[in-house]
Amino acid sequence: MPLVRNPILPGFNADPSIVRVADDYYIATSTFEWYPGVQIHHSKDLANWDLVTRPLNRKSQLDMRGNPDSCGVWAPCLTYDGGKFWLVYTDVKRKDGSFKDTPNYIVTADRIEGPWSDPIYVNSSGFDPSLFHDEDGRKWFLNMLQDHRRRPKAFAGIRLQEYDPAAEKLVGETKTIFYGTDLDLVEGPHLYKRNGWYYLLTAEGGTAYEHACTLARSRNIWGPYELHPQKYILTSKDSPFASLQRAGHGDLVDTPDGKTYLVHLTGRPITQARRCVLGRETAIQEAYWGDDDWLYIKNGPVPSLDVELSAKRDENSYWAERCYKFDSTEGLHKDFQWLRTPEPERIFAVKNGLQLTGRESIGSWVEQALVARRQTHFSYDAETVISFCPTDERHFAGLTAYYCRYNFFYLTVTADARGQRELLILTSEASWPEGSLKLPLADPVQIPNEGKVKLALMIRGRELQFWYALEGEPSLKAIGPVYDASILSDECGGHQAHGSFTGAFTGIAASDLNGTEKKAFFDYFLYRPVKHDSDRYDV
Known part of the structure; x- marks a missing residue:
């Protein structure tokens, strides 16, 4: 056998x-x-x-x-x-x-x-x-x-x-x-x-x-x-x-x-x-x-x-790249889940892409617009294209590698207090019990107030790097430092021993802390498994 x-x-x-x-x-x-x-x-x-x-x-x-x-x-x-x-x-x-x-x-x-x-x-x-x-x-x-x-x-x-x-x-x-x-x-x-x-x-x-x-x-x-x-x-x-x-x-x-x-x-x-x-x-x-x-x-x-x-x-299926088009005739693909709420219509809709309605913060225990799939490989690439027009710093949406409210990495499209759009990385790294962002944040990158933005992340074993490209640009550019992706784990999941039970996800999210339900639109979500020398246990 x-x-x-x-x-x-x-x-x-x-x-x-x-x-x-x-x-x-x-x-x-x-x-x-x-x-x-x-x-x-x-x-x-x-x-x-x-x-x-x-x-x-x-x-x-x-x-x-x-x-x-x-x-x-x-x-x-x-x-x-x-x-x-x-x-x-x-x-x-x-x-x-x-x-x-x-x-x-x-x-x-x-x-x-x-x-x-x-x-x-x-x-x-x-x-x-x-x-x-x-x-x-x-x-x-x-x-x-x-x-x-x-x-x-x-x-x-x-x-x-x-x-x-x-x-x-x-x-x-x-x-x-x-x-x-x-x-x-x-x-x-x-x-x-x-x-x-x-x-x-x-x-x-x-x-x-x-x-x-x-x-x-x-x-x-x-x-x-x-x-x-x-x-x-x-x-x-x-x-x-x-x-x-x-x-x-x-x-x-x-x-x-x-x-x-x-x-x-x-x-x-x-x-x-x-x-x-x-x-x-x-x-x-x-x-x-x-x-x-x-x-x-x-x-x-x-x-x-x-x-x-x-x-x-079937090894080919295990290593296959998956590009989710968010087809309105099929609804949300079965690989994806969201957090806590039995009323998904309040946080997302599949309409020629995925539309997220900004709700509470990414760390909320009540209602947050976060749709994600499991990380099933030690190394992978994730990518999406977002349309989002924030007007202040309390609007943010983008791409995340997520474990729980205490542990996540989040590349966001947001704005400063004057309404100038920018890219900003939010991280909460092993922050139990406070659940605070790790400060100071990496310097934001100003971007035009109009146009789509491609957001990407690459994880290779324990290393995570974010990337981005503005509409019309041919290639991605790195943004922020290299992060320690291994903290997206049970052992660092924000609790004492035997207290964290889930696993790392990657996906997209949107928040509107002003309560005005600002919407973010995502064209697709790509998950690409990568064979990497450090991944000795991968199938």
């Missing part, structure tokens, strides 16, 4: 949940504050994946306005009970400090493409919910239990309770069935049944470099659960030079021919500072069942960079 290089879902695709229906595989991943919520990819061969839907796509299902960075949709669980699909997820409203506000919901659909139902509220006792469909038809709801009284960590174990689909609520006894190991931070539970055993797969150690998958089993769903003889079936925590780091939070799937695979999140750090600019990605490992009825990872517990699968990956 051909070798396929991990990750199978490159770029920000964290907390994978996988299900097989006949010969179709589906993976659901977290989207946090990015809208619409949850990414579901489809594959026939486990090697080649295509984004088929984002099911939480209307206000009645999800409204994240006001959610802080790295809150929103955490760790969805996708299952199928033979009749319909079930999706369980958390919409986290607060995560920092002692308290976490974590309402959990269920939506269902007859077809993976939807339509998906309005959500049913389940509970708020913790996050990372999952749903297990037992052989007798009963359904069981699991999530980690949050206890704000524990110091310094509030992860109090995995909680189990029966879910009644007719009554649409939890019923009966509730019990903590697993407290985790000394690695702590137990979360991400999934239940399976095989040969009379209930198997409980969990994530431990946080989502940084101590992350791991733990497996336990019991003859009774209520426990007690005994630990796997290896304790951690997958982890890179003791292998700092392994190609795949931060390995954990997994889910299992069986193929029609009887093989078992584990999908899991992972990170590929760059620079000596070990920064994962592509965020937490989805990888896959072959597993097997031993004579002792325990699951083992092939060549594990350290994850493998290359894995045998039934098909090769």
